Amino acid sequence: MSYKFGFVTIVGKPNAGKSTLMNQIIGQKISITSHRPQTTRHRILGIHTDDEKQVVFVDTPGIHAVTKRSNRKTINRVINKTAISSIDGVDAVCMMISATGWTEGDQLVLTALKEVSAPVILVINKIDKVKSINDVLPLIAESSQLADFADIVPICALGRMQGGNIERLMDVITQHLPEAEPGFNEDQITDRSFRFLVSELVREQLFRRLGDELPYATAVEVTQFDMLDDKAQINADIWVEKDSHKAMVIGKKGDALKAIGTSARLNCETLLERKVFLELFVKVRSGWSDNARDLYSLGYDEGV
Ligand SMILES: Nc1nc2c(ncn2[C@@H]2O[C@H](COP(=O)(O)OP(=O)(O)OP(=O)(O)O)[C@@H](O)[C@H]2O)c(=O)[nH]1
Numbered sequence: 001m002s003y004k005f006g007f008v009t010i011v012g013k014p015n016a017g018k019s020t021l022m023n024q025i026i027g028q029k030i031s032i033t034s035h036r037p038q039t040t041r042h043r044i045l046g047i048h049t050d051d052e053k054q055v056v057f058v059d060t061p062g063i064h065a066v067t068k069r070s071n072r073k074t075i076n077r078v079i080n081k082t083a084i085s086s087i088d089g090v091d092a093v094c095m096m097i098s099a100t101g102w103t104e105g106d107q108l109v110l111t112a113l114k115e116v117s118a119p120v121i122l123v124i125n126k127i128d129k130v131k132s133i134n135d136v137l138p139l140i141a142e143s144s145q146l147a148d149f150a151d152i153v154p155i156c157a158l159g160r161m162q163g164g165n166i167e168r169l170m171d172v173i174t175q176h177l178p179e180a181e182p183g184f185n186e187d188q189i190t191d192r193s194f195r196f197l198v199s200e201l202v203r204e205q206l207f208r209r210l211g212d213e214l215p216y217a218t219a220v221e222v223t224q225f226d227m228l229d230d231k232a233q234i235n236a237d238i239w240v241e242k243d244s245h246k247a248m249v250i251g252k253k254g255d256a257l258k259a260i261g262t263s264a265r266l267n268c269e270t271l272l273e274r275k276v277f278l279e280l281f282v283k284v285r286s287g288w289s290d291n292a293r294d295l296y297s298l299g300y301d302e303g304v
């Protein structure tokens with residue numbers, strides 16, 4: 001059989017498990033995840049290569065309704081645009097929903113997919129949340145009435161259940177890939193630089209550790225990145241919108257910032273496979289999320 005190579009975009013409402021699935025398939029954390037919606041802000045490629053195929057997954061920010069209020073923020077418009085523009089010209093689309101059932105948010109994603117010519121595979125995620133696979137059968141039946149999906153595959157992206165059915169999903173995806181030579185080097189797993197991935201690993205901890213709305217008002221910029229043979233020295237700025245946010249990110253006696261720094265550093269060490277010295281600085285930059293130039297400098301380079 002000849003080699004297959006193609007692009008597959010993963011879309012879905014915020015929190016569906018898109019980034020978790022991509023990391024599970026690639027076997028490394030290249031896209032950050034958290035229990036909060038709208039964790040992913042950028043399009044990130046994850047490249048899976050084996051003897052038969054190379055599949056380039058495109059992880060996208062969750063597509064969400066833009067209300068009058070949120071539409072005022074440039075970042076919200078950019079995030080939806082990033083997700084929708086990532087569907088163009090790919091070989092297949094994986095649309096993720098949760099095994100707990102269809103929601104208004106999922107319907108919105110389905111509407112965004114209406115004009116798509118590529119086959120859409122419906123991925124029903126989080127099947128560990130239902131008692132038995134039989135409980136997913138009505139949802140499969142309901143879903144097949146809603147749209148003409150190329151296939152419907154229930155999975156557990158966390159890999160908590162044996163197999164989690166991800167192998168089957170890969171088989172289904174492979175059926176839709178064209179025969180072609182690989183487009184990327186076999187050891188390349190993403191299109192993003194280490195510098196970018198490190199800034200994301202810091203942002204992941206902000207999303208996991210800070211309460212309420214605060215994570216959404218933060219961004220991370222790596223200001224120094226020195227990779228030596230046996231260690232890396234990395235400095236990063238955490239941008240916040242106001243002084244009160246700065247105090248919260250730092251925490252009592254610096255506790256919060258310390259915990260954020262320790263977890264991010266450990267993840268950086270796994271990624272870079274060397275000892276990491278990570279210094280974090282919290283800076284107030286009011287209005288960054290609404291300023292096109294600031295967004296551009298943070299890598300939100302899609303159609304600002
Ligand atoms: N129980 C369970 N939880 C899951 C599964 N897959 C993902 N999750 C959890 O769902 C939450 C959201 O996962 P993400 O991968 O960040 O979701 P996402 O779709 O990338 O979200 P956005 O980037 O915000 O659009 C995290 O807390 C994951 O641990 C699964 O199969 N089972």
Ligand SMILES: [Mg+2]
Nearest residue numbers: 018019039040
């Ligand atoms: Mg994500």
